[in-house]
Amino acid sequence: MATSNVRVYRDLMGENEKWAAQTREFLGAKKLTMLNLIGSPGSGKTTLLECLVQEAGDRVRFSVLEGDVETTHDAERIARLDIPVSQLLTNGACHLEAKLVHYALKDLATSEGSVVVVENVGNLVCPAEFDIGEHAKIAVLSVTEGEDKPLKYPLLFRECKAVVLSKTDLLPHLRFDIAQCRDYVRQVNASVPVFEVSAMSGAGVRELLNWVLSVRA
Amino acid sequence: MATSNVRVYRDLMGENEKWAAQTREFLGAKKLTMLNLIGSPGSGKTTLLECLVQEAGDRVRFSVLEGDVETTHDAERIARLDIPVSQLLTNGACHLEAKLVHYALKDLATSEGSVVVVENVGNLVCPAEFDIGEHAKIAVLSVTEGEDKPLKYPLLFRECKAVVLSKTDLLPHLRFDIAQCRDYVRQVNASVPVFEVSAMSGAGVRELLNWVLSVRA
Numbered sequence: 001m002a003t004s005n006v007r008v009y010r011d012l013m014g015e016n017e018k019w020a021a022q023t024r025e026f027l028g029a030k031k032l033t034m035l036n037l038i039g040s041p042g043s044g045k046t047t048l049l050e051c052l053v054q055e056a057g058d059r060v061r062f063s064v065l066e067g068d069v070e071t072t073h074d075a076e077r078i079a080r081l082d083i084p085v086s087q088l089l090t091n092g093a094c095h096l097e098a099k100l101v102h103y104a105l106k107d108l109a110t111s112e113g114s115v116v117v118v119e120n121v122g123n124l125v126c127p128a129e130f131d132i133g134e135h136a137k138i139a140v141l142s143v144t145e146g147e148d149k150p151l152k153y154p155l156l157f158r159e160c161k162a163v164v165l166s167k168t169d170l171l172p173h174l175r176f177d178i179a180q181c182r183d184y185v186r187q188v189n190a191s192v193p194v195f196e197v198s199a200m201s202g203a204g205v206r207e208l209l210n211w212v213l214s215v216r217a
Numbered sequence: 218m219a220t221s222n223v224r225v226y227r228d229l230m231g232e233n234e235k236w237a238a239q240t241r242e243f244l245g246a247k248k249l250t251m252l253n254l255i256g257s258p259g260s261g262k263t264t265l266l267e268c269l270v271q272e273a274g275d276r277v278r279f280s281v282l283e284g285d286v287e288t289t290h291d292a293e294r295i296a297r298l299d300i301p302v303s304q305l306l307t308n309g310a311c312h313l314e315a316k317l318v319h320y321a322l323k324d325l326a327t328s329e330g331s332v333v334v335v336e337n338v339g340n341l342v343c344p345a346e347f348d349i350g351e352h353a354k355i356a357v358l359s360v361t362e363g364e365d366k367p368l369k370y371p372l373l374f375r376e377c378k379a380v381v382l383s384k385t386d387l388l389p390h391l392r393f394d395i396a397q398c399r400d401y402v403r404q405v406n407a408s409v410p411v412f413e414v415s416a417m418s419g420a421g422v423r424e425l426l427n428w429v430l431s432v433r434a
Contacts, residue, residue, distance in 0.1 A: 040257045041341045041370065042362025069342060071369050092372065094311060094342035122369070124258045125286060125311035125340055144361040144384070145259020152288050152339070153258065155309065167361070173390050 016130055019098035023105060023133025033216045034116045036132055038156055039140030041122030044166040046074045047199040048140060049117055053081050055205045060213060061114035065104050067096040067121045074119065084109040095126035098133055115212060124149065128156035136161035136215055143167050143174060147181035154188045162193050162211055169198040233347055236315035240322060240350025250433045251333045253349055255373055256357030258339030261383040263291045264416040265357060266334055270298050272422045277430060278331035282321050284313040284338045291336065301326040312343035315350055332429060341366065345373035353378035353432055360384050360391060364398040371405045379410050379428055386415040
């Protein structure tokens with residue numbers, strides 16, 4: 001087939017990326033920082049959020065978008081902290097997409113300079129594939145899940161800007177090798193900081209909060 | 218618009234369902250029973266499988282298809298039990314589809330009357346949506362994940378024929394209410410049996426094996 005001089009315009013950004021870009025613009029204009037919290041079901045994302053908000057006190061204001069397949073349990077828990085929160089239900093889908101986040105974010109009562117945390121659907125695979133316009137993804141891995149998850153679900157651990165090893169208070173009762181897990185994280189993401197956190201004892205929460213403050217826009 | 222008498226033929230079964238149907242035919246012809254093990258990353262599916270195989274002894278032969286996004290860790294673990302096993306890698310996808318399972322199953326060295334366990338990708342959402350031709354789905358929920366998962370991920374708990382509450386040896390160290398969790402399971406699936414299992418102590422493994430034998434084709 002002969003080549004021609006007809007110009008080709010390609011839609012370089014898909015639908016999701018367009019909404020993510022609009023969200024980034026909105027966040028910039030409102031001086032907001034958005035974090036995307038990703039981890040397995042029951043890895044302790046909501047509890048971690050509760051700890052962060054309580055630790056923060058007046059140092060930074062938080063607001064939250066809670067992603068779930070069904071129920072409003074998590075948003076109800078966060079609402080008790082007296083911060084702005086909405087529940088995003090995915091209607092069966094296994095991850096949040098940028099459009100839903102965008103509309104919910106615009107309706108959320110955020111204040112300038114505050115941090116919006118999006119708690120994604122409990123899932124180590126799909127949420128990592130969808131840009132929602134966040135400044136950083138945070139991977140939450142409970143020490144009950146085993147050391148090898150960074151190798152088995154490498155996309156999330158490669159994409160994230162911080163890793164939280166949660167439920168460290170359970171370590172005495174588990175065969176979990178922290179050094180081995182840190183090594184697996186480094187194999188897929190050489191420079192990402194890893195925080196060991198226990199919501200029960202409060203260990204590591206301050207260090208994680210300091211990191212959140214350091215990435216603030 | 219006027220109605221016409223043109224006949225419409227619709228492809229009622231999608232691609233996945235066609236492969237699942239072929240697998241069911243294959244299983245029937247070879248007198249095999251296939252179970253689809255679904256749970257979060259780190260919920261203890263592989264360890265549970267190891268326990269089942271060891272408990273079974275000569276009572277039934279097992280073979281295994283290990284589903285993962287990446288790595289062959291789990292198939293290597295199962296291979297040490299000296300039973301037929303293959304690793305299915307999804308190339309980034311968050312669930313197993315029927316076609317991949319079908320081809321791997323046909324190559325697996327199964328024997329008549331045996332039980333094939335497919336360990337799906339660690340994920341509570343998507344694997345429940347894809348029929349792979351199995352006789353029964355088994356939902357595995359670690360007690361470290363919290364009681365509310367049956368309500369938050371209802372499709373799996375509605376579709377499954379058995380629920381395993383795993384890692385029960387950790388209960389003394391957790392705030393996990395077994396009765397509450399059983400009640401949540403019943404809210405989405407009134408009659409499904411729930412097994413409390415600890416791979417560490419071996420508690421509940423025999424009861425689960427007896428259930429597996431009872432559903433054998």
